[in-house]
Amino acid sequence: MSGSTASETLATVIAHLRDRQHAHLTALGEFLSIPSVSMDPAHAADMATAAQWMVDCLQRIGMTRTEIVATAGHPIVFSEWLDAGSAMPTLLIYGHYDVQPADPIDAWHTPPFAPSIRDGNLYARGASDDKGQVMAVVAALDAWLHTFGRLPINVKLLVEGEEETSSVGLRRFVRTETERLHCNAVLMVDSSMLTPQHPLILYGTRGNCYLEITVRGPASDLHSGTFGGAVENPFNVLVRLLASLQDGDMRRVQVPGFYDRVRTVDDAERRLLASLPLNDAVLQAMTGAPALAGEAGYSAIERASIRPTLDIHGISGGFTGPGKKTVIPAQATAKLSMRLVPNQDPEDIARQVIDFLRRQAPPTVSLDVHILSASRPVLIDYRVPEVQAASQAFEKAFGALAGFMIGGGTLPIAADFQEALGAPLVITGFGLPDDNMHAPNEKLNLSCFFRGSEMIAHYLAALASCP
Amino acid sequence: MSGSTASETLATVIAHLRDRQHAHLTALGEFLSIPSVSMDPAHAADMATAAQWMVDCLQRIGMTRTEIVATAGHPIVFSEWLDAGSAMPTLLIYGHYDVQPADPIDAWHTPPFAPSIRDGNLYARGASDDKGQVMAVVAALDAWLHTFGRLPINVKLLVEGEEETSSVGLRRFVRTETERLHCNAVLMVDSSMLTPQHPLILYGTRGNCYLEITVRGPASDLHSGTFGGAVENPFNVLVRLLASLQDGDMRRVQVPGFYDRVRTVDDAERRLLASLPLNDAVLQAMTGAPALAGEAGYSAIERASIRPTLDIHGISGGFTGPGKKTVIPAQATAKLSMRLVPNQDPEDIARQVIDFLRRQAPPTVSLDVHILSASRPVLIDYRVPEVQAASQAFEKAFGALAGFMIGGGTLPIAADFQEALGAPLVITGFGLPDDNMHAPNEKLNLSCFFRGSEMIAHYLAALASCP
Numbered sequence A, B: 001m002s003g004s005t006a007s008e009t010l011a012t013v014i015a016h017l018r019d020r021q022h023a024h025l026t027a028l029g030e031f032l033s034i035p036s037v038s039m040d041p042a043h044a045a046d047m048a049t050a051a052q053w054m055v056d057c058l059q060r061i062g063m064t065r066t067e068i069v070a071t072a073g074h075p076i077v078f079s080e081w082l083d084a085g086s087a088m089p090t091l092l093i094y095g096h097y098d099v100q101p102a103d104p105i106d107a108w109h110t111p112p113f114a115p116s117i118r119d120g121n122l123y124a125r126g127a128s129d130d131k132g133q134v135m136a137v138v139a140a141l142d143a144w145l146h147t148f149g150r151l152p153i154n155v156k157l158l159v160e161g162e163e164e165t166s167s168v169g170l171r172r173f174v175r176t177e178t179e180r181l182h183c184n185a186v187l188m189v190d191s192s193m194l195t196p197q198h199p200l201i202l203y204g205t206r207g208n209c210y211l212e213i214t215v216r217g218p219a220s221d222l223h224s225g226t227f228g229g230a231v232e233n234p235f236n237v238l239v240r241l242l243a244s245l246q247d248g249d250m251r252r253v254q255v256p257g258f259y260d261r262v263r264t265v266d267d268a269e270r271r272l273l274a275s276l277p278l279n280d281a282v283l284q285a286m287t288g289a290p291a292l293a294g295e296a297g298y299s300a301i302e303r304a305s306i307r308p309t310l311d312i313h314g315i316s317g318g319f320t321g322p323g324k325k326t327v328i329p330a331q332a333t334a335k336l337s338m339r340l341v342p343n344q345d346p347e348d349i350a351r352q353v354i355d356f357l358r359r360q361a362p363p364t365v366s367l368d369v370h371i372l373s374a375s376r377p378v379l380i381d382y383r384v385p386e387v388q389a390a391s392q393a394f395e396k397a398f399g400a401l402a403g404f405m406i407g408g409g410t411l412p413i414a415a416d417f418q419e420a421l422g423a424p425l426v427i428t429g430f431g432l433p434d435d436n437m438h439a440p441n442e443k444l445n446l447s448c449f450f451r452g453s454e455m456i457a458h459y460l461a462a463l464a465s466c467p
Helices: A006-019 A021-032 A041-061 A127-148 A168-176 A234-244 A267-274 A280-287 A346-360 A385-398 A412-421 A446-464 B006-019 B021-032 B041-061 B127-148 B168-176 B234-244 B267-274 B280-287 B346-360 B385-398 B412-421 B446-464
Strands: A065-069 A076-081 A090-096 A116-118 A121-123 A154-160 A185-189 A200-205 A207-216 A311-316 A331-340 A366-375 A403-407 A425-428 A443-445 B065-069 B076-081 B090-096 B116-118 B121-123 B154-160 B185-189 B200-205 B207-216 B311-316 B331-340 B366-375 B403-407 B425-428 B443-445
Touching: A006 A021, A006 A127, A006 A446, A021 A041, A021 A121, A021 A127, A021 A446, A041 A065, A041 A076, A041 A127, A076 A168, A090 A127, A090 A412, A090 A446, A121 A127, A121 A446, A127 A154, A127 A185, A127 A443, A127 A446, A154 A168, A168 A412, A185 A385, A185 A412, A185 A446, A200 A385, A207 A234, A207 A346, A234 A311, A234 A331, A234 A346, A234 B234, A234 B311, A267 A403, A311 B234, A311 B311, A331 A346, A346 A366, A366 A412, A385 A425, A385 A446, A412 A425, A443 A446, B006 B021, B006 B127, B006 B446, B021 B041, B021 B121, B021 B127, B021 B446, B041 B065, B041 B076, B041 B127, B076 B168, B090 B127, B090 B412, B090 B446, B121 B127, B121 B446, B127 B154, B127 B185, B127 B443, B127 B446, B154 B168, B168 B412, B185 B385, B185 B412, B185 B446, B200 B385, B207 B234, B207 B346, B234 B311, B234 B331, B234 B346, B267 B403, B331 B346, B346 B366, B366 B412, B385 B425, B385 B446, B412 B425, B443 B446
Parallel strands: A090 A154, A090 A185, A185 A425, A200 A403, B090 B154, B090 B185, B185 B425, B200 B403
Antiparallel strands: A065 A076, A076 A154, A116 A121, A121 A443, A200 A425, A207 A331, A207 A366, A311 A331, B065 B076, B076 B154, B116 B121, B121 B443, B200 B425, B207 B331, B207 B366, B311 B331
């Protein structure tokens, strides 16, 4: 690169990144103003707008070829810069442009799609999950392309629009387009650091099995005065079924077979977790709960990482408005999901839960269970050079090597990348645990955003000299 | 009355009622078009409109004095015609002009506040509960006043606007205005017949204890990936608490002391219930449920009449929209109520339930329980002449004497009438069990409406000769 030393080159790139911080923030603000809520059909047009915005942005910074890949759902943005030559490694970078719904809207201090900066944070739905992280990558690519007209390695970029709805289209794309996606490593930029001083690389993720359970009783809603006592109330049955899934003392899931395939985690791995700045007091402060709670015999971070869980997310039916209404609802529906750990299989788990519920459901109701998603857990060898180089890039940008743990959240696409492409995954990101991802007042720490883009710039350079 | 015989007089009144059916229906349609939903603050103006509509109507038919009585909530309409003289008995007639909320709106075949006639039924929110029944009374008063310029007895009419929100204002009014409300009998017209051929008089009603239970965990909604397993999910706790209230095999409420004050019902009274056309097959057909269910050892009609119950009406918090969202909600809230039988005390029961829940709630959450209403059950001596005369009036209008049972629903004001006025209550009405009171597609059987007004006309005459 023009005869300058590697460190001079990097210094130029980093200086450019810092000069352009305001411009990167402005671009991110534009991106965040598009309410690209993938799970709400009312936002279908916004999804297309967000995808096109991404394409325009990547073309502007000088990526060689950028296209919109149609899927049965929301489109994928696929972009390449492959001019480093076949001797250089290829990095596939992954992010997503879709966001969670913003409800409950009333709980936001500023509107979710009108980005607002307060106290060093940018508030907006998607700020942290994942538009801000995607734009940190874009800023790094821009810095290399703008200063030196090239990237240190070949880069392929995948930005999908269905991360919040199970990545159906991208999963198919990855499974069928293994040639086009061929790479030496996959960098997934869609997760959180532990603190602004503690970067984190996930050497696996929990899977997920999301169910919707409906209990149907009377043909229509009934008055509990006239019929109360004579007929089954679907809510009364539903709460018994839900309560049976987990015991209240040990907080163990009571579905037979649920723990059969849970991988035994050895003491070394538990020590690795224990070394992270995530003791129970830290976690309790993060949640603001009166006290932590969970499966007996494990620390809070273990319960949120290497142990499976069961969480109810919502229950609908009947009457929940102001005041009181004495209705026996025709039906009641619960949404719940289980986070699964290696080597649990989400399809097996779904079957076990459904069987368990069916055995208990009385003949006085009908029971429907729908599997809304089933994503496998992932386990990665974190000792490979492509992963370790990422930790070192964090050290350069943030002043600290990354910690390593299995992530509690689910990245449905990670298992597909691993199996279809056979390349090591680097699952990391620049969010923070208190970013309110999936909750009101989502935010992005601006320092993490700027340093995150520097980490990417360093990582591209480091991969150029990977063995 | 102009020297005609009593039966000629009645024939004239009934003939007038039949001539005016279309006009009465038109008036009822007007009344039903006012969305007087008492529990929704957004409908406060509609409540005032409905009260004034009632006043105008009563003045038009010739009631001597009609006034709007302000309360802390929605106003009471109080109307009198006392020109029969002090030698004649006074009947206090009760009804209400407020209605239940219309949700779920989407389930209505025609709009809830645009009355629509199909197949001999009038569909609208409030058609049966209770505007249609009130207008049957108004039609009968109108027929007497129009044909003979007078009523056979003195009549006081109370039409309240808070029946669906616990009658707070009227209960105070009844307790403090015992002089103005002095009467020889109270006719409450706000319930149902068994079938169009089987009138029904209630010799009591179940009480009610309505609770709102909130479990609070984390300070704000959390992502179940990041925090699932580490922190208590308020839903998981809430379903365990709710499930503990009733056992799934015997369907008995498990709160200690709950059954202690339940009156023992002797075989004679159980036979009275068994003689009604309400066997299990009939009840199952009414509900459209796959099968009936309830407390072991009792028939369905017993469970809906002389036995207490517990019904969950709605559970809120978290996410219930389309798709899936993996949220651990900051809080989860359930609405539930218990129907209580003589001699259970709703305040005692509320305390027992709250204590029971508090003993079980883990220290990892905070628990709030609010009593939304507490209404005592009522028991009446149905052998007194004022009650028996009503049964005979039914025979004249509908061709059948009334059956007698303890009603499953709750009329909070009934206990106040009984205690404050010391007069026998006649709790009856012209609704039907399939009228969808409190549910979408509420309707009123037009034949019941017309015959109901005739029953009232007969009853007024019969009371004139009560011993």
